Amino acid sequence: MTMSAVTSLADIHILMATLPGPDREAGGAADLREPQLTKPPGSLGRLEGLARWLSVWQGRHPPTMERPSARLFAGNHGVVRQGVSAFPAAVTAQMVDNFQAGGAAINQLCRAIAVAFSADAIELDRPTEDITEAAAMSEAEFLAAFNRGLGAVDRTMDVLALGEMGIGNTTAAAALACALFGGDAAAWTGPGTGLDGPDLARKTHVVQTAVRFHQVASGDPLDLLRRLGGRELAAIAGAVVAARHLRVPVVLDGFICTAAAAPLALLRDGALDHCIAGHVSAEPGHHRLLAALGKDPILNLGMRLGEASGAVLALAVLRAAVACHTGMATFATAGVSPAGSG
Numbered sequence: 001m002t003m004s005a006v007t008s009l010a011d012i013h014i015l016m017a018t019l020p021g022p023d024r025e026a027g028g029a030a031d032l033r034e035p036q037l038t039k040p041p042g043s044l045g046r047l048e049g050l051a052r053w054l055s056v057w058q059g060r061h062p063p064t065m066e067r068p069s070a071r072l073f074a075g076n077h078g079v080v081r082q083g084v085s086a087f088p089a090a091v092t093a094q095m096v097d098n099f100q101a102g103g104a105a106i107n108q109l110c111r112a113i114a115v116a117f118s119a120d121a122i123e124l125d126r127p128t129e130d131i132t133e134a135a136a137m138s139e140a141e142f143l144a145a146f147n148r149g150l151g152a153v154d155r156t157m158d159v160l161a162l163g164e165m166g167i168g169n170t171t172a173a174a175a176l177a178c179a180l181f182g183g184d185a186a187a188w189t190g191p192g193t194g195l196d197g198p199d200l201a202r203k204t205h206v207v208q209t210a211v212r213f214h215q216v217a218s219g220d221p222l223d224l225l226r227r228l229g230g231r232e233l234a235a236i237a238g239a240v241v242a243a244r245h246l247r248v249p250v251v252l253d254g255f256i257c258t259a260a261a262a263p264l265a266l267l268r269d270g271a272l273d274h275c276i277a278g279h280v281s282a283e284p285g286h287h288r289l290l291a292a293l294g295k296d297p298i299l300n301l302g303m304r305l306g307e308a309s310g311a312v313l314a315l316a317v318l319r320a321a322v323a324c325h326t327g328m329a330t331f332a333t334a335g336v337s338p339a340g341s342g
Helices: 007-019 024-036 046-058 078-082 090-101 105-113 140-149 169-181 198-212 221-228 229-243 255-267 284-293 309-327
Strands: 068-074 117-121 159-165 251-252 274-276
Touching: 007 140, 007 221, 007 255, 024 105, 024 309, 046 198, 046 309, 068 090, 068 105, 068 309, 078 169, 078 198, 090 117, 090 159, 105 117, 105 309, 140 159, 140 221, 140 229, 159 229, 159 255, 159 309, 169 198, 169 221, 169 229, 169 255, 169 284, 221 229, 221 255, 229 251, 229 255, 251 255, 251 309, 255 284
Parallel strands: 068 117, 068 159, 159 251, 251 274
Antiparallel strands: none
């Protein structure tokens, strides 16, 4: 089962207003089982909470990790013409070919962790507009990209890792995060594909210019996503919404992926409760953004690749959490005396 397409921004607001909440019965079942497992209480640290989180948002107990999936969305950005990336826009399509051929880092990670992977290239021959001069997408373009994400999620998935590819999209993410949460452009803008010195200063100026140009939309998070984001960011937002309705927990990747989901958090409290941060990237704006969203990343490995790489690595931790929660013996079945039994 997948979600039906939306035809207006109003449809998205309806989806946001009807987000299902946590399954408290499943959470209660996880809470009952955890203290019975043959270990001191809390000794598995965050793994215990991750198993419960999966149960709550899968809507069942025990939680499962039999069908984890990773979805990557790719898009091109008109702002690249401002010199904000060390790589040309053509690299986006070239990397999509690499994904399809199985030669990228994400392909190796998915093989190693047994995760189903697919990449969706969204109109790479039609870059978004330059966000320093115009809205990135028209409403129709935004809805089309959002619908790509809505349709990418299937109820049969146990958990979904989301990622992206798009030359220039750290600029879009920095501008979007800055417009949503305020602060100086410099605090949100990082090296992306490796900029420093004058090149990084130029990128920061581009972010600042874009944010100022689109200040008129500052009260509407969805409109800011349309104006400052990209097709792959809009698709990620759509996938996050679909996953909530279909009870598929989400693992967000790095800065761009988190920025794409951030407008949803401002539309409704708790909108990202079914999402966890797979890792914190080396992109400096990601630390700031996770703090603004109240997300505690699972991993911190100094990565800044994108491609859902950090999110997929975090799936291995979720597998371990489920294995312990479901596979460990209880004190009763193992004949082990619990604490305080004398």
